[in-house]
Amino acid sequence: MDISESVEAILSDKRVMCDLFYKRFLEKHPEARQYFADVDMTKQANFLTIALAIIEDHYEHEYQATEHYLKVLGTRHRNWGIPVELYAPFRDCLLATMAEFHGDEWTEELAGQWRKAIEKATETMLEGYSQTYIY
């Protein structure tokens, strides 16, 4: 399985991998709970699922539209007060949840592709911290 087959499996599964991710992330990082106090977590899991498709597209193709989307997303996170230090735990927990979701189909190679894709997306989002991007 490669990263594009992985994103297809995540998008087409009824279990919503991202629901499981937020559960794990907030259990492991109670310091992050304050930011989600007024957030509808069902919607949030759907937003993140779609963002994973964008992250995969940005990793494979570096489209201008995906780059701009991620910069705007970064500016929005800055405005919500999300600390930069939470991005690494967020990435690690996302990788661990993906591994759990894919089971036997999870490989070192797939883990490496997702790690690079998430890191690239994070770098782009953080550009939206130092400069303001809007839709």
Ligand code: HEM
């Ligand atoms: C690769 C990293 C990340 C991605 C791709 C991502 C993705 C998203 C997306 C797509 C949304 C919905 C955006 C919108 O409504 O316009 C969102 C909202 C949010 N994210 Fe992230 N996120 C990331 C990192 C983080 C981190 C590290 C935190 C730390 C706690 C975080 C906390 C939040 C919160 C609290 C909201 C909702 C804010 C609100 O609606 O009031 N995110 N994120």
